[in-house]
Amino acid sequence: MKFPRSMTQFSHMLPRLFRCAIAAFTVVAVAACSAPASTTSPSASSSSAQANASSGHVAVFFPSDGFTLSQSTPQNTWKQLAADTKSQLESAGFDDSDITVHSAGSTSDQATQVLDFLTDLGIEEYGAGATESSESPTPSDSSTSSDASSSPSDTSSTATAKASTIIIALATGQTADSKLYSDYVISDNTTSDGNSAGASSATDPSDSGSSADSSSSGSSSAGFSSAATDESQSSAGSTASETSKAPAASGTSSSSSSTDSADANAVYSLAHMLGAAQEAGVTVINLGSPIEGFTANVQGELSSPWLIGRLQALGIVNKLHLASTVENQPQAVEVLIPYNDESFAQQAFEGVWEILGPFFRSGRVYSPSGKLGANSTADSWKSVAYAATSDDDTQKELESRLDASGRAVSHMEIDAVLCLNDSAASGAIAALKSMGYTGTSATINPDVSISGLVDNLRGGKDITKQQVPAPSHTPSETSTDSSAATDSAQLAEEQNTLRDTRDSTSWPLITGYGTYKSQLGSIVSGEQWFTGLEDRQGYAQDLARIASGIEQGTSLHDLTSQVNSLSEDDSSASNASSDSSSANASSAPAQTFVLQRTLLAITADNIKSSLIDRGYVSAADAGL
Known part of the structure; x- marks a missing residue:
């Protein structure tokens, strides 16, 4: 027999030695009480x-x-x-x-x-x-x-x-x-x-x-096209379809x-x-x-945190048509990084910033709270990270960021809130409701309706999947981009003016991750536009x-x-x-080999095909 090489292995083998002793005793007992023809050999009783x-x-x-x-x-x-x-x-x-x-x-x-x-x-x-x-x-x-x-x-x-x-x-x-x-x-x-x-x-x-490949079923089903992220990917030195690995936080x-x-x-x-x-x-x-x-x-x-942050940022870029936005009519995007562990928060923000960073630098995106700007970098994660130790921490955080007190507007305009997980998305929804924002993300995508989704679940018409229109204030795609010559100080001043002049209670896009059953109803209703999960069945x-x-x-x-x-x-x-x-x-x-599938992006238009039809959840789980 082989002896254990250490006390650790010896301790691991004790239960097995005990079982072997019992098995040996049982074999002897059976042999003594039975005819030779019915005796069970040790090899037959093995696993x-x-x-x-x-x-x-x-x-x-x-x-x-x-x-x-x-x-x-x-x-x-x-x-x-x-x-x-x-x-x-x-x-x-x-x-x-x-x-x-x-x-x-x-x-x-x-x-x-x-x-x-x-x-x-x-x-x-x-x-x-x-x-x-x-x-x-x-x-x-x-x-x-x-x-x-x-x-x-x-x-x-x-x-x-x-x-x-x-x-x-x-x-x-x-x-x-x-x-x-x-x-x-x-x-x-x-x-x-x-x-x-x-x-x-x-x-x-x-x-x-x-x-001490990527499957294409995830992003394509949500309508995410790599074409809309050309500027982001050229600045980051990669393509939108490239499967990348998360850079580790320093000190991890x-x-x-x-x-x-x-x-x-x-x-x-x-x-x-x-x-x-x-x-x-x-x-x-x-x-x-x-x-x-x-x-x-x-x-x-x-x-990984990096992949999760990157997925949601890509969704926002495509949904808001940021590639066709110019700096004098930017989109208002707030990034929320709830955390308990700093390395997790840092890696998640690195994924977000690889995609959204170029749009902040060019002036196509601005932060209503001013926590991110043209001079922000991947090291600016602390500006948008906050301790999330209770369910209402996100609600308080977003209410603070969108507080219009002292400004010339009653409600600061907000086009998208990247919440990172579904728990934070729930808090963001509560904050927006308490502050008087109304509507749903369906208003940003009129071609996909909740009634159409219900009809589809009941065996009726298919949901139309057309190109998602940009918000009404987005200018024509023929506008030229002069972001390279824009002075960052001037850009910051212009964006601060926007915070005082853009008054809107329109409901923004809200993204999350985890596909909580408690949030599926919000996905269907349009309060939360997006969630995600790993392709477990794949x-x-x-x-x-x-x-x-x-x-x-x-x-x-x-x-x-x-x-x-x-x-x-x-x-x-x-x-x-x-x-x-x-x-x-x-x-x-x-x-060696790598096994990796694209994360699944779940929205109201594919919740049936990606979740319900595949057995992840039931229609009742989604409130349908």
Whole structure:
């Protein structure tokens, strides 16, 4: 038998040793009381991982969800993704016995679950790096390994491993900010140079000072065209359709560095065990937070603050036709960044500013509160960030920003409010109502009506999807843009004049994220124009297609032509393979891959096709 290399592994194996002892006792008892023909062999009582050595297995290891009955929570959870993935795997032809789904409340529990699965799969060697702890006992029987390597059962286990897939998401827990968006959001998924943090080096926790494709269904269904963001993208040095990674906030650390020592030990063990799985031929897909010291075959980048901020900014640019606006008739846009964690807020604003920044600098957009202007930069996030510790914090914040006291207008004009999440959007709606703003976002898009939506749900006419008109005060697209020659001081003076002369109670666009059931009624009514979420069902389908391809012997490279959201990531593979201190440096994949789908944009015109028809919510959830 293989001995544990550390006290951590030993503690993980105690429950299993106890179960084995009970199983052995049971076998002896049955043998004593039954005829020889009915005696159950030890191999027949092993786990499902050895039930069919000719087929692959898929093991899913996800964090457990916190219990809640509230409707004011994000739509996507790990439990739902696990259920969707299992359903898709079964549809892809996997037997129920070949699929195991695990949930864990901590990385320590998760490490135990992975250890059990690998042992059942016949993988008992966890890499040389796992022996570095001074607490590791010396194996007493060195012949076990060589005997096992030549046995027929080992050959079967190897074949099974090469056809098997591990899908894992690190159970590190959520931050106060990320839980407002979805279970899948990570705030420090890249290093400062934009590369994946999954290739960072593993650190033995015993050392002193150590710490532990894009799918087009989302934005196209909401009518977001890249053409309307040409100026933004040319200034940012990218295209609107480009799938980018969030730049990390300065001073942020990897996901495991904030865990306690027990979790740090567990992450270290996981890195070695998953590396051993790769050496045996298992394909590892890691979703969300990268695992420190380990490079997965596929890294799933589901969501981030940067992507969430960028999505909403793109929506506003397209909806208000900012590309056709000129500086002497700018749009009034207020950006709200509610936060508990500064790094989350900073990354979210960087995503917003990459899109909206060029329009502020050119004078096409101004802030009614004056918190952002032509001289603002990505470092100006503190100007629009505010502590959100209670439900009414956003309401108070927006009421303060739009306060017209001392001005020549009774109501400051506002065209759009970027709220970042649905909780903040709810607060913004309350603020606007209390201040006397009236109407809905439907007035900005008269071609899509609520009655048309209801008719469509009842089997009537389809909702018309025409080009969204700009607000009535937007000038002709033939106007010239002289923003390059505009003096910033003069621009600020002109915009301050606008705050004193533009008097309007018209309802603005309000954006959010999370697709809270409590806010779906506001989406339908037009009070909230926009929300978003990760394409959970699309990811489940992709994971099943990848696992099915692996079982059939298809390479990940070949699968990129079959799974649109799967792409090669040469930069992260290069960084990972060059790091000799990584826990799986010797087994690190020569080529790594990224799994990423476009975030779904949900508005009144596609709530049926994108949410109700696909089973995310019911018509009753949306108040229909």
